[in-house]
Amino acid sequence: MKIHASKVFSLLLVGVTYGTTGFAQTTAPQGMAAEMNLKILASGGSATTATVFDDRYQGVKGSPFYVDAWVPGQVEVKAGNTGKTQVFQDLKLKYDVFSNLLLAVMPQSKDTLVLNTTPVISFHLELPTGGTPLEFRRIKEARELDPALGNEFFAVLHDSKDGKVALVKRAAKKKVAADFKGPYSSGQAYDEIVNETNYYLVANGKMQRVKLNKKSVLEVFPEKADVLKAYMSAQKLAMSSEADLLNVVQYYQSL
Template identity: 25%
Template sequence: MKYLISSVCLFVLFFQSRAQIGSVSGPSSSASSTFISDPLNNRPYYGNNSDIEGNTFFSSKWSAGSIKTANGIHYTNMTLKFDAFRNEVVFLINDSTFVFAEEIREFTLNTGSKNGGVAKFVKSNSVAGSLPPKYVLALAEGKISFYMHQKKNLVTTTGYNMADRKIIEDRNTYYIVQNGNSQSVSLNKKNLEEIIGAKWQEVNAYMEKNNLSAKSEAGWIEAINYFNTL
């Protein structure tokens, strides 16, 4: 009997060491239940090649976050990163990194920065078919929605008598979705006025009162969020 109890305890410890425990809700589970995700059911994440310089991630730090799958399951209390170069959500279990096997529709990262510290990403084809086929960062959502696609480009530089260097460079593109239509935009006052339309005087007065710039991402976020309340 003592041997049997010891064997069961060892099995439980081994199983828990291969798993992550967190909250889950959705059509096939109760909101108060837990899930155990075996990393063997997901895909290992191999990271950067050693010869690539720069950061492929939206944030280099691990963040608490949540995931909603295409099947409507909501996983919370996870430890996540977003590899913007590979367009993959990476999660951590016992100091090992894995990629979700299920299709992800939406995820959040508690970064402590934008949008009150929570960065929300959505699969672009769930927003508008004309957006790039990647995840986009939701900066403002409502009658007018404002998204950013953080593109990570791999650039190779050459020099005389020097080895080639592979460098990751950021290039952000902004999109507006309004009445089901999407368009890429440059951040300036003329474009913002055209997008806001008939409510521009009210929005412009709000921006002037709060010293908001139409050339900045933060200014556009505040202006569009204000418009969405009118």
Template identity: 60%
Template structure:
């Protein structure tokens, strides 16, 4: 039995081997691609492999960025070599609440879960987006708040020519049940709710922005007057992600 076959057998009982996957950042195709996917199933990143469980049973709301499995790509660190390996042709699901990533291997259809610790980036191909949505860690996040050091941020608008970029963190918070009896008016179930947070990254710093004019002007103080005029002339309400994208995109032209 090959090592990969053994690993798949272990998957059935929730155990994986820890064979090391080695390689540089690349875009593998054909046989190389399948070898890389096989390596993903046996890499240290998947040493905590397990199948889905019922931990969210009875909880209202979803822990996932998207309920559906979507095509995606994952870039993993290769030990301490400073190199990385890119795994394509996966179907991914991101558990935002626990910061875990799930993948379905295309050939075997096995579902694996791996810690996000070795993950550098991952991208999801969304039906509503013309291009894949990239998730990445940001070095500026730790300086803003050490609790954000391991968080992944979706790149809503990438930087142009070193100008400001817009990212968001799709977090989930849990409201605990407060059920004290059959006739209680309290909350009878645990509930997960969305807490999307937007950030502008500019000049080596990261600032949180809310969906209002005052917040975005404070995040880009050097351009505040021009942005204020732009918002007024374009009659931008500043109450949606689309509005925020328009303003940050305009800031990149200044």
């Protein structure tokens, strides 16, 4: 799988502090000024360009991307050591979930940037299904739950402004290696990238995983278990889908 672009840049920023706490947003640059700023960041502080062709996924079945198509979006990054952030708008984006990279097509020059997500505060994708753009951001409570999740991005499905509860998901991807040799092989003749999505609830400064079933949802809301059980029954919710889980979280928010 090749990225068909004449110019591709690698983001090399270092010394980044994760999370959004303590950052103020700067005025977003416009037009070619915005492009030049992002290109300088992407080339490690130099305006020079480099041509790279990406074949990491050639011959691998499945997609590494959250959405295969280029979609409109914006990216917020830390602005050096200023304590502020900078927003780049009007981009076309792809999120490579497997490698935790962002691919961005610049609106003016049409150059393609390959962005390492280390300096990224958050980004938004306008999905083909429509609706409000989906925000991806790091969750500060994730590191306490599992240190391996501390630097990961989560899609925000429900964001509680009063801090009562938020619902996020980690749309991870994993690679299943070919296994066609030996007497106990699975017979799979190709490497494959498969989805490994997990859902989490964030409430009262704590993050916990929730599964797509009634028992798991009721266990994470013990103080409202009877009320939620009655609601699930009345709404005929099987709790086997993301939509059902979001429905219950939004109802819990209203209680």
